[in-house]
Amino acid sequence: MNAFAIICIAAILYSVAGLAWHAGKKKRAARARAQEQERRTAAKEAAKAERTQNAKAAPKPAPKRKRGRPRKEKPEAPSIAPVVVLDQPKEPPKTQPQNGGAFRGQTVSFTGTIEGFKRSQAIAAVQAAGGKAYDTMTAGTTLLVVGSNPGMNKLDKADRWIGQVRKITAAQFLDMLKAPASNDRETFTLQAFAAKYCA
Secondary structure, X not given: OOHXXXXXHHHHHHHHHHHHHHHHHHHHHHHXXXXXHHHHHHHHHHHHHXXXXXXXXXXXXXXXXXXXXXXXXXXXXXXXXXXXXXOOOOOOOOOOOOOOXXXXXXXXXXXXXXXXXXXXXXXXXXXXXXXXXXXXXXXXXOEEEEOEOOOHHHHHHHHHOOOXXXXXXXXXXXXXXXXXXXXOOOOOOXXXXXXXXXX
């Protein structure tokens, strides 16, 4: 055999060997891919089985609360014992104002301080003696009791209404309260009132 023939045979053998190696390499790669796919599938199956087992072992979650305010249960009405009504004592009759008192027919106002009397007590005393009394000086005022430290506003009004309003001192006011009640129901005029109590 000449050298050319030997070279040709060697080239053919090298080509065949190369083809066989490449074919084996492809088979090995395909086998590795198949094994990797099997491994991944097995891992997925194992994870799925583990999740299923954990779900069975875990307690059931509490039911979700519906939106909105929960309804309040109405408490049962307590049993009420029968009420025993006792006879209430009768109130004593209220003291009626003395229609014949010294202040009968008079509308009285006050200014300043009256010794021994709060303003509310002085008003009540006039009302008990048959008159009307107010803390303010109204247009119908007929008598102004002037105590210590009087207010100039009421004094000025009394001076302007001199034909209607008469001024008396705190001492005269106390004397009038001590005056006995009269059965005479005739309303005093301003002159008669002044003659009797303001002389």
